[in-house]
Each structure stands twice: as C-alpha cells, then as structure tokens.
Amino acid sequence: MTEVRRVTRARRGADVAVVLGALASAVALTGLLFDRIAPFSGVVGFIAIAYPVFLGLYALLVSLDDNALAVRDKVASAVVHSLAFLALAALLTIVIYPIVMGFDALGHLNFFTEDMADAGTLDPLDLGGVLHAAVGTLEQIAIALVITVPMGLTCAVFLNETRGLFTRLVRTVVEAMTALPSIVAGLFVYASLILVVGFERSGFAAGCAISVMMLPIMIRAADVVLRLVPSSLKEASLALGVGQWRTAWHVTLPTARSGLTTSVLLATARGIGETSPVLITAGFTPFLNWNPFVGSQVSLPLATYQLVTSSEPTMKERGFGAAAVLMGLVLVLFVLARVVGGRGPGEQSARQARRRERQSRAHFHRIQAVQGES
Amino acid sequence: MTLLLDAPPVAPPDEPRRGVAPPGGVDRVFRLLLRCAGLAVLAVMATVGLFLLTQGAEAFSAVGFDFLTTQAWEPDSLNFGIAAVLVGTLLIASVALVVAFPLALGVALYISEYAPRRLKRALTSMVDLMAAVPSVVYGLFGSVYLQWQGVDVPRWLSLQFGWIPFLHVDGVEPTDPLATDAAYVTSTFWAGLIVGFMVMPFICSVMRESFTQAPQGEREGAYALGATRWGMIRSVVLPFGRSGMIGGTMLGLGRALGETIAVAMIIAPVFTIQTQILGSGGNSVSALIAQRWGAASPFGLSALMAAGLALFVLTLIVNFAASAVIARSRSGQGSD
Numbered sequence: 001m002t003e004v005r006r007v008t009r010a011r012r013g014a015d016v017a018v019v020l021g022a023l024a025s026a027v028a029l030t031g032l033l034f035d036r037i038a039p040f041s042g043v044v045g046f047i048a049i050a051y052p053v054f055l056g057l058y059a060l061l062v063s064l065d066d067n068a069l070a071v072r073d074k075v076a077s078a079v080v081h082s083l084a085f086l087a088l089a090a091l092l093t094i095v096i097y098p099i100v101m102g103f104d105a106l107g108h109l110n111f112f113t114e115d116m117a118d119a120g121t122l123d124p125l126d127l128g129g130v131l132h133a134a135v136g137t138l139e140q141i142a143i144a145l146v147i148t149v150p151m152g153l154t155c156a157v158f159l160n161e162t163r164g165l166f167t168r169l170v171r172t173v174v175e176a177m178t179a180l181p182s183i184v185a186g187l188f189v190y191a192s193l194i195l196v197v198g199f200e201r202s203g204f205a206a207g208c209a210i211s212v213m214m215l216p217i218m219i220r221a222a223d224v225v226l227r228l229v230p231s232s233l234k235e236a237s238l239a240l241g242v243g244q245w246r247t248a249w250h251v252t253l254p255t256a257r258s259g260l261t262t263s264v265l266l267a268t269a270r271g272i273g274e275t276s277p278v279l280i281t282a283g284f285t286p287f288l289n290w291n292p293f294v295g296s297q298v299s300l301p302l303a304t305y306q307l308v309t310s311s312e313p314t315m316k317e318r319g320f321g322a323a324a325v326l327m328g329l330v331l332v333l334f335v336l337a338r339v340v341g342g343r344g345p346g347e348q349s350a351r352q353a354r355r356r357e358r359q360s361r362a363h364f365h366r367i368q369a370v371q372g373e374s
Numbered sequence: 375m376t377l378l379l380d381a382p383p384v385a386p387p388d389e390p391r392r393g394v395a396p397p398g399g400v401d402r403v404f405r406l407l408l409r410c411a412g413l414a415v416l417a418v419m420a421t422v423g424l425f426l427l428t429q430g431a432e433a434f435s436a437v438g439f440d441f442l443t444t445q446a447w448e449p450d451s452l453n454f455g456i457a458a459v460l461v462g463t464l465l466i467a468s469v470a471l472v473v474a475f476p477l478a479l480g481v482a483l484y485i486s487e488y489a490p491r492r493l494k495r496a497l498t499s500m501v502d503l504m505a506a507v508p509s510v511v512y513g514l515f516g517s518v519y520l521q522w523q524g525v526d527v528p529r530w531l532s533l534q535f536g537w538i539p540f541l542h543v544d545g546v547e548p549t550d551p552l553a554t555d556a557a558y559v560t561s562t563f564w565a566g567l568i569v570g571f572m573v574m575p576f577i578c579s580v581m582r583e584s585f586t587q588a589p590q591g592e593r594e595g596a597y598a599l600g601a602t603r604w605g606m607i608r609s610v611v612l613p614f615g616r617s618g619m620i621g622g623t624m625l626g627l628g629r630a631l632g633e634t635i636a637v638a639m640i641i642a643p644v645f646t647i648q649t650q651i652l653g654s655g656g657n658s659v660s661a662l663i664a665q666r667w668g669a670a671s672p673f674g675l676s677a678l679m680a681a682g683l684a685l686f687v688l689t690l691i692v693n694f695a696a697s698a699v700i701a702r703s704r705s706g707q708g709s710d
Contacts, residue, residue, distance in 0.1 A: 048530070073602035080488060083480020087578075088497070090571060091504045094515045101518075154411035161408055170412045176693040177419050179625060180686075181632025183660045184422065187682040191425040212418060219415065245404035266506060273508025276634040276664055284668075301510040305635055308514055316518070323511050334503050 018061045019078070026054035055079070098323035105321025112325075116286035125314055130322045132288040133303035136203055137329075139292045140282070140299055141272050143207025148214050149264060155215075156222035156263075157248055171223070177216040185212040186280030194281065201283045203292030206299065209277035218267035225259030226252065258340050265337035269330045275301040300326040423686060430680030433673065441680065445646050447662065449670070449677040456659060456681050458647045462562065463658040463685070465651055466637060467630040469566025474574040474626055479619070481574070482581035487607055498582070505575035513636035516568035521559040521640065528558040528652040543653040560642035562656035568640060569633045573626035580625060580700070584618020585611050621700030628692040632685060634660035659685040 030050040055075060062074045104125060105111050111129040119128025159171050189209040193199045229252050237247040253260070283296035284306055298306075300322050307319030434441055436452060444455025485497050532543045543557060588611045596606040612619075637658050643665055644655040663678050670678060 048527075069602055069605065073604040076604040076607075077488065080480050080483045083477055084484035084488075087477040087481045087574060088500065091500075091507075091575075094512055094571065095504075095507060097515050097519060098511055151411060151414060154408060155415045158408035158412040162405065162412075166409075166412065170416050172694075172697065173416055173419050175697045176690060177422075179628035179632065179689060179693050180422070181634065181660055181689055183634045183663055184426070184632065184682050184686045184689075187663070187679055188422045188425055191429040191679060192421070195429060196425070212422070215415060215418070243398055243401045243404075245400050248404070266502075269506040273506070273510065275508070275510050276660070279635075279664060280667055301508050301635070304510050304514065305639065308518065309639065320514070323508075323514055326508055327511055330506055330508060331503075334499075334506055338499055 015074075019058065022054055022058035022061055025057050026050050029053055029057075051082070095327065098320050098327055102317065102320030102322070102324035105317045106324055111318070111321055115288035117288070119286075123314065125317065128318070130300065130303055130318065130325065132286070133298050133300045133322055134325065135288060135290065136206075136278075136282070136292075136297040137272060137299040137301075137326075139290075139297070140203050140207040140210060140278065141268060143204060143292060144211040144214055144271050145264075145268065147208065147211040148218055148267065152215050152218035152267070153222055153260060153264075155219050156226055156260075157252070159219070159223050160226040160252070161244065161248060174216045174219050174223075178220050180213060180216065182213050182274045183276040183280065185209050186277035188212060189277070189281050200294070201281060201296060202294060203282055203289070203297035206278045206282035206297065207292065209281045210271045210274055213274060213277060214267045214271040217270055218263055221263030221266060222256075222260055225256050225263060228259065229255045261340045262337045265333050265340070269333040269337070272329060272333070273301055273326060275299075275305050278302045279305070300329070423683065423690075426679050426683040426686060430676055430683050433677035433680045436673075447645050447666065447677075449674040454677050456684055458645050459657045459659045459662045459681065460684065460688075461647045461649075462656050463631055463660070463688075465562050465649070466566045466569060466633075466656070466658050467627055469563060469651060470570035470573055470630040470633075471623060471627055473567050473570030474577055474630075475623055477570070478574045478577035478581055478622070478626070481578045482585055483607065483611075485578075485582050486585040487603065487611065498579075501575045501578050501582075505579065509572060509633060509636045510639075512568050512572045513639035516564055516636060517639040520568070521561075521564040522555065525555040525558050528561065528563055529555075532558070532652045540649050540651055543650055557654055558652060560640060560654045560656075562641070562648065562651040565637045565640045565656060565658070566651070568636050569630050572633060572636060573629045576629055577622045577626035580622030581615060581619055584615040584622075588614040617699050621696050624692055624696030624699060628689045628696060631689050631692065632660055633658075634664050637661040638664045 027050055030046060030053055033049060034046060055078065058078055059071050059075050062071045066074075108125050108129070110126060112134070113131055114127070114129040115132035116128045116130075155170070155174070159167055159174075186209045189205055189212060193205050193208055194201060199205055233251055233255060234247055237251045238244075242250075278299045279302055282298065282302070284302060285296040285298050289295050289297045304319050304322040304326065307315050307322060310316060310319070433449065433454075437444070437454065441455050442460075443457050444453065445458040447454045447459075481497075481501065485494055485501070489497055528543075532541055536542045592610045592614075593606055596610050601609065638661040641656045641658070641661055642654055643657045643661065645657065648656050659681050663682055666674065666678060
C-alpha cells in the first residue's frame with residue numbers, strides 16, 4: 001500500500017465550507033425566528049440572535065467529524081476572530097464617521113478661512129468657519145512642544161543614563177502619571193498658573209495644561225526607545241575614552257533618533273486632541289485670537305464640543321467639520337510617526353546611509369591626505 | 375594548553391590597578407543637567423496634588439466629610455458632595471471594562487496568535503492609531519449616532535433581564551406603542567460603552583505585548599505534546615501574559631475613570647445615585663467639572679477643585695497598582 005502524503009496546511013477547504021455553512025444556516029434560522037418571537041427590531045437584534053446560533057451550529061458541524069478538543073479549538077478561534085473583527089470595525093467606523101458627516105462643511109472654502117464672528121446659529125454654511133479654532137490648536141500645541149520636547153527628552157535621557165533611588169522614583173511617578181486625567185491637568189494649571197501666578201485664561205495656559213498631560217506620555221515612550229539602544233554601542237564609545245556626555249550626544253541619541261521622533265509625534269497626536277484642559281484654562285470664544293498670551297482662545301476639539309452640543313443642524317455640521325479637520329491632523333501626525341519611526345534603533349534610511357557613506361569617504365580622504373604629508 | 379602550564383614561576387610584582395579617570399567637567403555638568411530635568415519633572419508631577427489640595431481646601435473645610443456622602447451639587451448653598459458622581463464614575467468605568475476587556479483580549483490574541491504575519495504590523499499600528507483618536511471624536515460618535523441607532527440593545531436588555539436590579543429601568547411601559555427612545559439614551563450604559571471603546575486600544579497594546587513575549591520554546595513544547603492552537607494559548611500564552619492582562623486592564627481602568635469629554639457629551643447629568651445603568655441620566659466626577667466649570671462662583675471653583683482632587687487620588691491609586699502588577703511581570707530592564 002502506498003503511503004499518502006498528509007496535508008499539513010493549516011487551512012483546509014472543508015474548514016471554510018463548515019464556516020460558511022454554519023453562517024448560512026444561522027442567518028436562515030434567525031430569519032425564521034425573527035418573525036415569530038420578536039422582542040427585537042433592527043440589525044442589532046438580528047446579530048444578537050444570529051451570533052450565538054452561529055457558534056452553536058459551528059460547534060455541531062465540527063463535532064460531526066472531529067473530537068471535542070478540535071471543537072473547542074475551532075469555537076475559540078471563531079470567537080477570537082469575531083471579537084477582533086468587531087473591535088476593528090467599530091473603531092474604523094468611529095474614525096470615518098466625523099469625516100463623512102462633516103463632508104458638507106469641508107466643501108466650503110470659507111470653513112477654513114473665517115472664524116465664527118459673523119456667523120449666527122442660523123446662518124448657512126457659506127458663512128463662518130473654524131479658522132479661530134485651527135489657529136488656537138496650532139499655537140497651543142506649539143507652546144506645549146516648546147515646553148515638553150526639551151524637558152521630556154532630557155528626562156528620558158536622565159532615566160537611562162543614571163541609576164539609583166532617585167531615578168527609580170522619577171520613573172515610577174512618570175509611569176503613574178501617564179494616565180493622569182486630562183481634566184486634572186487643566187485644574188492643576190488653573191490652580192497654579194492662573195490663580196497663584198496671575199496669568200489670565202489664555203492659549204498659553206492651555207498650552208501649559210496640554211504639556212503637563214503630554215510630558216509623561218512622551219517621557220515613557222522615549223524611555224522605552226532609549227532602552228533599546230544596544231549597550232555594546234555605548235560601551236564601545238566609553239571604551240574609546242569618550243565621556244558620558246559625548247556618548248549620549250553622539251551615540252545614544254542619534255541611534256534612537258527615529259524612535260524619539262515617533263515618541264514626540266505620538267505625544268503630539270494625543271495632546272492635539274485634548275478638550276478638557278483647554279476648556280478649563282483657555283475658555284471658549286467664537287473670535288479669532290492670534291495672541292496666545294491675552295484673552296480666550298479656542299481649539300479644534302473644544303470648538304467641536306461646543307458646536308455639536310448646539311441644537312441647530314448647521315452648527316452641528318460645523319462641529320463635524322471641525323472634528324474631521326482634527327481627525328485629519330491626527331492622522332497626518334500618526335502616519336508621519338510611522339514613516340519616521342518604522343525602523344529599529346540604528347537602522348538607517350537610504351538617505352542617511354548615503355550621508356554616512358559620504359562622511360566616511362571624506363574622513364578617509366582626510367586621513368590619506370594627512371598620511372601623505374607626513 | 376602547555377603554554378598555560380609553563381607560566382613564568384615568578385609573577386611580576388603587583389601594581390595597583392590604574393583607577394578609572396574621574397568624569398571630566400563637561401560630564402559633571404551634563405549629569406547635573408539631567409538631574410535637574412528629572413527633578414523638574416518630578417516637581418511638576420508632585421505639585422499637581424498639592425495645588426489641587428490648597429485650592430480645594432476651602433470647599434472641603436466648609437462641609438467636612440459630608441463632602442463624601444452628599445448627593446447634590448449646590449456649592450453656593452453649601453449643599454454639595456461627590457457621593458453620586460463618584461458612584462457614577464465607578465459605574466461608567468465598570469461598564470467600560472466589561473466592554474473593553476473581552477474586545478481587547480480578542481484583538482490582542484488575534485494579533486499575536488492568529489493574524490497572518492503580514493497583517494500583524496498593520497493591525498498593531500491601527501490599534502495604536504485608535505489610541506490617538508481624540509476623545510471628542512468618540513464622544514461625537516456615541517452621542518449623535520450610536521445611542522440613537524442602537525437603542526434596541528438597552529431596551530432588549532431591560533425587558534429581558536429587568537429582574538436584575540441594575541438592569542431595570544423605571545417608568546417604561548413595555549407594551550406602550552408610543553414609548554419613546556428617550557428613556558434609554560444619555561445613560562451610564564452608553565457613556566460606559568463609548569469609554570470602553572476608547573480604552574480598548576490601551577488595554578490591547580499592553581496585552582499584546584505580554585502575549586508576544588511568551589517563550590517560543592514553550593509554545594512549541596505545547597504543540598509537540600499534541601495541543602491544538604487553543605490548547606497552546608490556554609496553557610502557555612494566557613498564563614504567561616496574566617500579569618500583563620491584569621496590569622493592562624487596570625491601566626485602562628485608570629483612563630476610564632478620568633475620561634471627561636465623551637462622558638460629558640453623552641450623559642444627562644443627575645445628582646442622585648443612579649444605579650439603573652440602562653436608564654437615562656448619570657454622572658461622573660470629570661463630566662461634573664467640565665459642565666459646571668463655566669458658570670461656577672469662586673467658591674464653586676474651589677468645590678470643583680476638591681472633586682478633581684478626589685478623582686486624582688482615585689486614578690493615582692489605580693495606576694500605581696497597575697504599574698506594580700506590570701513591573702512584576704518583566705524580568706530586568708535591559709534589552710541585550
């Protein structure tokens with residue numbers, strides 16, 4: 001008798017047929033049940049019945065030609081797949097929803113070039129826009145970045161270059177603060193900068209509140225990236241007699257450059273979407289305000305919040321438009337972070353590699369020239 | 375070998391080892407700078423509680439410990455407390471975790487165990503993107519779309535399982551054909567559901583990380599003993615990732631407790647303890663602050679600061695516990 005080679009592929013045609021069969025019969029069965037006992041209506045109810053029916057039928061079908069172990073495996077796999085599908089579908093819907101709903105508002109050019117000074121609640125979309133909010137968002141995030149980038153990156157280097165009780169304390173506190181409620185960050189800046197120091201409610205205060213919130217996120221992400229720098233590189237530098245400062249500046253930081261950029265961009269994406277700190281520290285205004293130090297200044301998420309809670313449909317639509325602009329900004333930042341930071345520490349892009357090669361060739365010529373002289 | 379045995383019989387006289395050169399001036403300045411940065415960050419983080427305490431002290435001393443037990447928010451007539459909003463916060467966070475935990479577990483297991491290799495990276499960055507989506511966008515989706523379109527879900531739950539006290543909804547006649555949907559929207563349930571979607575990516579990324587670290591040898595060992603994929607996951611991946619699962623969930627809880635805008639957009643504020651999570655009305659500490667901030671008197675601001683302090687302490691406890699659990703699962707911090 002000749003031996004038949006076993007099929008070792010993970011997915012067999014019969015498996016797919018079983019899934020499809022179970023799915024079809026579940027839909028059919030639910031359709032039948034749906035007319036008889038109907039505490040439900042709509043798509044949600046249909047799915048709520050069809051899904052358990054599907055799982056039961058699937059288990060039954062698998063059990064026809066496999067043992068209990070395989071049945072459990074298949075059912076677990078089906079549950080995991082459907083949970084993942086459900087979660088990702090829900091999240092995709094949430095991202096796409098404001099863009100679809102705000103499409104009308106985005107079509108008007110004045111939406112990007114005017115503030116809400118002349119537009120009343122009943123005016124059509126031809127009048128008024130979110131320029132004031134966009135300006136506010138950009139200025140506030142710029143202020144936050146000016147504060148957080150030097151402070152956050154230096155603190156991340158601190159966590160990696162020194163060790164001891166103090167370092168551990170700082171790391172623990174920073175990690176606990178990554179989930180600091182953003183409204184508490186706003187309250188803190190209000191209590192300190194505005195009530196004690198005496199600033200007024202302004203874009204600057206909002207920038208400070210956003211940076212209190214961004215700081216732990218950035219430090220933690222940068223800390224993880226810096227930890228990934230191979231210590232052989234650092235040790236090689238130290239072994240050549242280079243001091244700690246030059247090792248950090250010329251070896252550690254350049255090696256982790258792409259990861260550090262990613263940490264900054266991700267923290268920016270988080271900071272740009274924060275509503276509650278701005279609500280507390282900058283106040284709401286429908287007017288364009290270029291000066292972040294004087295007077296109220298609104299931001300895109302706050303404008304979205306205010307516009308959508310209005311009862312007028314056009315205001316709501318403007319709110320969706322503002323949310324779509326915000327979502328677009330976040331998407332751009334995120335894609336940028338992935339493009340820049342997709343590489344591990346020390347991996348170079350083609351351009352970086354070419355530059356390194358040029359530098360090293362220049363060094364070679366220089367050394368040759370020196371040798372030729374002597 | 376023989377070379378080693380033929381070592382010179384007389385060792386050269388011992389010389390003191392050359393000491394490592396002390397770090398130069400630049401390095402000392404560098405280290406001082408680093409320490410200053412660390413200190414500054416620590417100072418900012420440590421003074422958060424301090425400032426809230428000093429500003430909230432006035433309100434707290436006015437009512438004493440009634441602050442923790444009163445179910446009202448009328449600071450100007452000295453009748454205010456966080457009992458209702460605190461309970462509301464915890465209820466919203468519990469609903470959020472009930473939603474987020476299975477979803478996060480499913481997505482994390484799918485990415486680490488089931489997904490094809492090429493999809494893994496794309497899915498990972500997609501989950502990361504979801505973590506960066508502004509909460510106002512989640513709130514928008516929940517308040518304008520989901521709670522009206524999905525109103526069947528709480529209606530069905532309350533009709534079928536109304537005998538469970540917290541799923542009951544008062545004042546709804548199931549046979550009344552004119553009943554509106556309003557009884558089932560703006561509820562703790564919807565706020566919790568949206569917050570659950572929001573914290574799902576955070577929980578998921580911690581879980582996924584701890585699942586992917588499960589040792590390859592043990593996985594293959596399980597397969598070699600004849601385990602199915604699910605058997606391998608149950609006996610290797612899940613036990614290995616247990617502390618990551620717990621820690622990630624607690625991190626998610628910390629975020630869910632502090633979520634502001636999405637809750638404020640969805641919920642209809644009430645100031646009594648509302649335990650019927652499917653029924654309209656509810657509240658949370660952060661939503662209270664966001665809603666009352668604009669119209670508050672100086673004393674009202676102080677009261678809101680005190681409420682913020684309570685929220686801060688609550689999240690801090692949860693976060694410290696979470697990072698302690700996660701830290702226990704990692705062996706060493708070095709990566710090489």
